[in-house]
Amino acid sequence: MSQNVPGFEELLRGCERSAVHLETRDVYAVDYEESGFAAWKAGHRHDPADRASWWRPWLDLVSETVGRSVIIRRARIVSEPVSEYIEFEHHSTFTNVAAGESVRWLPRRRASDLCLPGNDFWLFDDRLVRFNHFTGDGASAGGEMREEQAVVKLCSSAFEAVWERATPHEEFCV
Incomplete structure (x- = not known):
């Protein structure tokens, strides 16, 4: 199925109330x-005092969106x-939090009885879903936009169930 999938900048700039993101890959x-990731493995660590060096322009977009009173939440399901x-x-997430995102983590074993979509x-x-498709090795395989009420409801319910069980970033230890 071929479709024009808007970029995240366009989607967040058009957002009025909330944006939630569910990540399920390791x-x-x-x-x-x-x-x-390569820089982190080589020993680079973000300096909390040097905001200009953080992940740009993404974090600027998040800050701008949150500044318009849009709530951004991210939940990550992870193996242990x-x-x-x-x-x-996990080490880099403090930048997302500083930009205004709320982030929580859920160990995969605690998600076994949840009904989850097959993709991030x-x-x-609460009206428009952008699925992210990935290859088996984690490379992007494109996106897919969906607006059907049943799909929106599935994603909303799944996210809220994960969010309720998940641990806030500040409390989650890796």
């Missing part, structure tokens, strides 16, 4: 994250013990 190999990649994500997704204003 590794991602998308270009913008892969370079950060966590993968090296998840360790990297973003849900914008």
